[in-house]
Amino acid sequence: MSVTGLCQICENAPARHGCRYCGRQVCRDHWNEAVGACTPCAESSGVGDGGGRSDGSQPGGDSDGYRVE
Template identity: 60%
Template sequence: MSVEGLCQICESAPAEHQCRRCGALVCDTHYDAEAGLCTDCAAAVDGGESDSIR
């Protein structure tokens, strides 16, 4: 999948990934590769949010 544009979190680095939960385009810094999530979603899931990510 080709991802183009700026990271939707920091708005300065090139986006290289897409969050599988919310669809945000994010840079390496704001992407949790193990979870396949942006750092915002990873924090929400780790924080006990009951929303399913699958």
């Protein structure tokens, strides 16, 4: 496995995800799985639970297919 580096937020844990919004590599603690972004981006995007524009990653919705608005 190739770890590119440390989390660019806490710099204390190996990065596991890359944020598609800001491009930061973040650890699991700073990754918002529901939104698919790092926690700062997830918060700033205003997407909480049951948010308007999730990318089809919301559980309990339609089983497949993306929701295009």
